Amino acid sequence: AKLALIDEFNLPAELWQEISRKLLTRYRARAATESARELRRHCPPVRYALLSAYCWQRRRELIDGLVDLLILIIHRLSVRAEKRITTEMPGELKHVEDKTGTLVRFRVVAGGGELVGSVAQWSLRHG
Numbered sequence: 001a002k003l004a005l006i007d008e009f010n011l012p013a014e015l016w017q018e019i020s021r022k023l024l025t026r027y028r029a030r031a032a033t034e035s036a037r038e039l040r041r042h043c044p045p046v047r048y049a050l051l052s053a054y055c056w057q058r059r060r061e062l063i064d065g066l067v068d069l070l071i072l073i074i075h076r077l078s079v080r081a082e083k084r085i086t087t088e089m090p091g092e093l094k095h096v097e098d099k100t101g102t103l104v105r106f107r108v109v110a111g112g113g114e115l116v117g118s119v120a121q122w123s124l125r126h127g
Contacts, residue, residue, distance in 0.1 A: 003066075006059045009052075016056050027053035 016024050031039065031054035039047055 003059065003062045006055050006062070009055055011052055011056055011059075015052060024053055024057060028057045 027050055031050035034050075039050065042050070
């Protein structure tokens, strides 16, 4: 919901690309610490610069947080899958040479379809 709200402003991706990170951080901090009343008292160019710096940097923080969460979820799923494999088939898959490539090919054949994406294509070529 927060990211969707910030995206409604339609800020261009290149808006703050050419500005130094230090200056952008100062603008964001200023916008974050001033009250709404103080922000409204600024002339429109200053007000919009402060708010756009805040929103642009906040959007990046939200996306970084979502990516970190996705990585954590994928890691947990991987750990659970590895535990399940080791408990259901002890010893059978632990010492198989090229286990990952074999499992990927098995998934393609068993699923009757293709895995999509660069990782799957790399696994099929190198597996």
